[in-house]
Amino acid sequence: MATATQVTTPLPGTLRLGWERTRFELRTYFRERDAVVFIFAYPVIMLAIFATVFGQDGASVDVGDVRIPFAQYFLPGMVATGVMLSSFQNLAISIAVERDEGALKRLRATPLPPASYFVGKVGQVLLSSLLQTTLLLAVARVVFDVPLPADAARWATFAWVFVLGTATGSVCGVAYSSIPRSGRAASAVVTPVVLVLQFISGVFFQFDQLPAWMQQVAALFPLKWMAQGMRSVFLPDAAEQLEVGGSWQLGMVAAVLLVWLVGGLVLGVRTFRWRRRDDG
């Protein structure tokens, strides 16, 4: 039998191929100029602009005697934005483009397991957003003199908000990637959603100064909660009283992110397509 040898050599393992995909995804991601500017570098650029513009003459957000410099005040929102861009915006656009251009269909025709494809996406998102956040924190610390937390408890909070936020953003991104009708339209369909969320979720403004109805709308979406969780990490304890509920509400942060995680997962599994919509 010509097939005798086929049986004896095992197929490459799913996780090994997932790592192979991760490396491939990372390499091509950093070659995409749009992605590098509008996803990877964006939070750093925005932090620099906001801290410079609002922080002129040493202006700050004051809570009683505690002065919080603008750079420090905006940092948590930018960290949260970075996580959302690297996970949600990145996957929603890149998968829509891959579907439209036939990359998904091509992969589907190979023995690559679908699980390895998604492991590759998750690996790329995790590593690139970790790198992005590190860069953001380094710039905040070195250029804008923002003090970073010293205690383990805050970093533990950072870790779970980061991981849960990345996971939620990723599954929502996979689900949302089915909405754009073409790869060309993907940016136009994804970016406004992300921008609006940034504005209403207190990334660019002090959340407590937004109109009440806007706060209520923002509270339905994960970004507001992710930013709030990050504020609990990077702002002094005194800032807690600026929060709308007078508390960091970390339980709610976890709950809302989890609801979106599960919802996005169910929707994504049901709607994911390897082919374009007009391709049967």
Place this chain on the structure above:
Amino acid sequence: MPGAVLEVIGLRKRYGDKQAVDGLDLHVDLGEIVAVLGPNGAGKTTTVEICTGFRHRDDGDVRVLGVDPQRGDRSWRSRIGVVLQTNNDLAEASVGELVRHFARFYPHARDPDEVVDAVGLREKVGVRARQLSGGQRRRLDVALGIVGSPELIFLDEPTTGFDPQARRAFWDLIGSLRDDGTTVLLTTHYLEEAEHLADRVVVVDRGTVVAQGAPQELGGRGARQAVVRWSEGGGVREERTDTPTAFVAQLGARLGEVPGLEVRRPTLEDVYLALVDATPDDEERS
């Protein structure tokens, strides 16, 4: 049949009110190159997509390497190669990176460097896919299709949009696959391509096979009779014959130097057009 690598019997597929494939039969033997030839909308791509597991059939029986494509698992996929129509994906990776990357998906991959050489992209190995010409891009598609050393490769309209030189070079590439013992099923609407490459041509129209055979024998003996033309008595005379040499010898004996003599065999194109035109109604074709 023991040598059959691909066997399709009574295949049917309908999209809305269009019967794309309508009782199609097809078999491909080990080591054969078979060209499925037909006009646009004849059902070629749908058939390939059913055979490669992308679509479900409405009716009929399909076996590819002994497996129903709807139930094809990873090990089955590792034994077939698929080159689909027009792709512009994977733009940011280089030729060498892509071939090496895809090689890792397979248990019996060929050496990536040899594959790059085989498709004639040695000089482009470090060039990103976005910078390749149409012909080079298609060669890359073939490289990714053959790197897993498939037993059977599907090529869906591989040379659409090529200039004649690129097409020639591509044919040489497919010829070299045959030399490696790979079985090839290709679809095309170029007659010269089918004639040049295929051991057997299957003409498909309106979702069903209207003729098949070696390129030289397609359409049967009658379709291949030579046509002898000459001038006699102030008009053009014409005779269809299986023995043109003898016929022309008779003419010469009778008339001396025969005025306006012309002996012509129908080309594959003549035969093909006769086959496809035999069924009117072009309304539904897209």
